[in-house]
Amino acid sequence: MAILDRITSPRDLRDLSEAELATLAAEIRDLLIRTVATNTGHLGPNLGVVELTLAIHRVFDSPRDRVVFDTGHQSYVHKLVTGRAPEFGTLRREGGISGYPSQAESDHDIVENSHASTALSYADGIAKAYAIRGEDRHVVAVIGDGALTGGMAWEALNNIAIARDSRLVIVVNDNGRSYTPTIGGLATALAGLRTNPRYEQVLDMVRKRVNAVPAVGPTAYDALHAVKKGLKDALAPQGLFEDLGLKYVGPVDGHDRHAMEQALAQAKRFGGPVIVHAITRKGFGYDPAERHEADQFHAPGPFDVQTGLEKPKGLIWTDHFAEHIVRIGERRHDIVGMTAAMMHPVGLDKFQARFPERTFDVGIAEQHAATSAAGLAIGGLHPVFAVYATFLNRAFDQVLMDVALHKCGVTFVLDRSGVTGDDGASHNGMWDMSILQVVPGLRLAAPRDVTRMRELLDEAVEVSDAPTVVRFPKGPPPEDIDAIDRIGGVDVLVRKGSKDVLVVAVGSMAGTGVEVADRLTAQGIGVTVVDPRWVKPVDPALIDLARDHRLVVTIEDNGVIGGVGAVLLQTLSAAHVDTPVRVHGIPQEFLDHAKRNVILERIGLSAQSIAFDVLHEIASADPSKATSTVDDRTLLDVDGTH
Numbered sequence: 107m108a109i110l111d112r113i114t115s116p117r118d119l120r121d122l123s124e125a126e127l128a129t130l131a132a133e134i135r136d137l138l139i140r141t142v143a144t145n146t147g148h149l150g151p152n153l154g155v156v157e158l159t160l161a162i163h164r165v166f167d168s169p170r171d172r173v174v175f176d177t178g179h180q181s182y183v184h185k186l187v188t189g190r191a192p193e194f195g196t197l198r199r200e201g202g203i204s205g206y207p208s209q210a211e212s213d214h215d216i217v218e219n220s221h222a223s224t225a226l227s228y229a230d231g232i233a234k235a236y237a238i239r240g241e242d243r244h245v246v247a248v249i250g251d252g253a254l255t256g257g258m259a260w261e262a263l264n265n266i267a268i269a270r271d272s273r274l275v276i277v278v279n280d281n282g283r284s285y286t287p288t289i290g291g292l293a294t295a296l297a298g299l300r301t302n303p304r305y306e307q308v309l310d311m312v313r314k315r316v317n318a319v320p321a322v323g324p325t326a327y328d329a330l331h332a333v334k335k336g337l338k339d340a341l342a343p344q345g346l347f348e349d350l351g352l353k354y355v356g357p358v359d360g361h362d363r364h365a366m367e368q369a370l371a372q373a374k375r376f377g378g379p380v381i382v383h384a385i386t387r388k389g390f391g392y393d394p395a396e397r398h399e400a401d402q403f404h405a406p407g408p409f410d411v412q413t414g415l416e417k418p419k420g421l422i423w424t425d426h427f428a429e430h431i432v433r434i435g436e437r438r439h440d441i442v443g444m445t446a447a448m449m450h451p452v453g454l455d456k457f458q459a460r461f462p463e464r465t466f467d468v469g470i471a472e473q474h475a476a477t478s479a480a481g482l483a484i485g486g487l488h489p490v491f492a493v494y495a496t497f498l499n500r501a502f503d504q505v506l507m508d509v510a511l512h513k514c515g516v517t518f519v520l521d522r523s524g525v526t527g528d529d530g531a532s533h534n535g536m537w538d539m540s541i542l543q544v545v546p547g548l549r550l551a552a553p554r555d556v557t558r559m560r561e562l563l564d565e566a567v568e569v570s571d572a573p574t575v576v577r578f579p580k581g582p583p584p585e586d587i588d589a590i591d592r593i594g595g596v597d598v599l600v601r602k603g604s605k606d607v608l609v610v611a612v613g614s615m616a617g618t619g620v621e622v623a624d625r626l627t628a629q630g631i632g633v634t635v636v637d638p639r640w641v642k643p644v645d646p647a648l649i650d651l652a653r654d655h656r657l658v659v660t661i662e663d664n665g666v667i668g669g670v671g672a673v674l675l676q677t678l679s680a681a682h683v684d685t686p687v688r689v690h691g692i693p694q695e696f697l698d699h700a701k702r703n704v705i706l707e708r709i710g711l712s713a714q715s716i717a718f719d720v721l722h723e724i725a726s727a728d729p730s731k732a733t734s735t736v737d738d739r740t741l742l743d744v745d746g747t748h
């Protein structure tokens with residue numbers, strides 16, 4: 107029987123021998139590799155925290171002591187040792203366990219938000235609460251070196267440094283990388299701490315000699331720690347954490363479980379905030395991951411376990427952006443590319459290779475990126491900040507008050523907009539076309555296909571006195587959908603029969619809009635389908651089109667509150683256009699993980715569902731238009747795809 111099968115709670119870890127613990131680590135690695143190879147997910151980060159997580163759960167008593175993971179993508183080992191090994195095969199599957207902590211799954215889980223750099227703030231609050239309530243409970247926060255480049259982490263550290271009563275242990279999981287090597291002064295400071303060879307050799311010698319002494323060992327090791335600390339000061343620069351007044355233990359070999367346990371036990375005894383600096387390697391224990399130069403299998407697609415080779419995947423929207431931004435950069439020498447630690451995932455790697463001096467990776471620091479972009483624009487350049495839509499949320503005030511207020515020509519390229527699916531509620535890019543609607547002067551475009559993405563990017567970078575946004579979804583783009591006409595800035599995609607229904611299909615929903623038209627025209631309903639291209643500001647042509655039709659139906663891959671449909675409805679009302687508007691979009695909810703297409707179907711963003719609703723509405727308003735399909739959704743199925 108596998109040792110992992112015997113672990114139903116972290117306390118079971120305490121009964122294992124050294125040999126069993128080593129076997130358990132191997133079993134966990136094997137399960138991680140085999141599961142992610144088929145389910146996808148975060149392999150490199152989780153292979154890097156096997157020993158570290160086991161040590162945490164042997165020294166601390168979860169869930170009485172709380173363990174908070176920053177970003178949460180590295181919480182698979184935590185899940186395995188907190189009773190979820192039996193269902194680990196359902197990882198990231200619909201109805202299965204999430205790829206991030208989930209309160210619904212376990213009392214051991216806290217932070218579900220996959221946005222980086224939040225863990226220390228949570229931990230600060232929880233630890234203060236326990237101190238005030240007089241509860242003798244510890245809080246352990248695991249934060250990566252990448253997440254430490256996020257501003258929130260330093261806001262938290264500034265407070266934690268003076269929270270003397272907080273029983274808070276911060277484990278810095280330092281593998282030197284986000285996707286690629288972590289950038290900036292912090293990375294250099296951490297490297298200074300972890301790469302001082304003399305310090306390591308002396309540390310090794312001290313640890314071996316002292317720990318060899320039975321009974322006295324650990325205590326003596328603690329006492330010597332003070333010496334070691336002095337030693338470190340002599341050998342390595344004063345740690346930036348200690349300069350903040352934070353106690354610091356380390357650096358510790360994060361793959362040496364015993365050493366990690368000693369360091370954690372020592373930190374636990376401090377009784378106040380303390381940092382344990384663990385040195386790990388992303389992908390540790392699986393050669394293809396460790397050797398994977400790009401990102402050490404941060405989030406690989408399906409791959410072959412034996413060879414580590416990823417299954418070939420087709421081009422996605424990002425790949426087409428990656429090509430086009432280089433072409434733009436060739437003709438526009440003022441264009442600079444910016445990313446928040448995601449150079450390849452957002453498609454700026456080719457631009458960086460071509461124009462290294464015009465490409466900036468700012469770390470996981472979207473707020474800084476947005477305001478630095480404003481600075482770059484003020485300085486006479488045109489920044490293109492490529493970022494996942496959901497991660498721009500945290501830079502809303504910077505977009506509003508630092509970029510738009512000063513009329514800066516910055517282009518935001520929002521990848522992964524709309525429903526992304528696998529990475530759960532905090533990854534869906536369903537907010538941008540709502541929150542950015544309120545930004546005065548900002549122009550927002552949603553391309554329906556690659557050709558329109560190129561056109562709209564070209565138009566966006568020409569705007570020098572306002573922020574522009576181009577947003578597209580995760581995954582492969584559709585075939586091009588050519589327009590049959592253009593009215594104002596609005597592309598007409600379909601125009602059949604009388605002007606019964608105007609379908610306003612936004613960006614990636616254009617194909618769905620055309621399919622809705624197919625279903626309605628098959629029922630004798632006249633339909634016009636348009637793609638606004640620029641959804642903000644509202645194109646006046648849409649007002650005239652709406653006025654000429656009996657019903658307006660909007661379809662968008664964005665939340666329904668404050669989105670394109672909502673704003674069009676408001677605009678028509680202000681223009682005294684009485685045509686009713688039915689808004690179809692993402693319900694304003696946190697959506698559980700599942701594949702994008704499954705979620706779209708489930709929330710009614712499918713041609714079948716929308717056409718049925720429209721037909722129902724028309725039949726109830728004009729019974730002469732009622733047909734047999736009103737009560738039988740399947741009869742609408744003109745192309746037999748449902």
Ligand SMILES: Cc1ncc(C[n+]2csc(CCOP(=O)(O)OP(=O)(O)O)c2C)c(N)n1
Nearest residue numbers: 151220221222250251252253283284447497
């Ligand atoms: C605000 C935000 N921006 C970007 C990301 C995308 N992202 C996910 S994990 C990751 C790298 C995290 O690096 P680190 O904290 O060092 O953890 P590691 O993967 O090395 O364990 C990034 C940039 C995110 N989750 N949140």
Ligand SMILES: CC(=O)[C@@H](O)[C@H](O)COP(=O)(O)O
Nearest residue numbers: 177179220405451522529580
């Ligand atoms: C954890 C995190 O925020 C990212 O690594 C996320 O997994 C991005 O996923 P995709 O790049 O697959 O959309």
Ligand SMILES: [Mg+2]
Nearest residue numbers: 250251252283
């Ligand atoms: Mg890292």
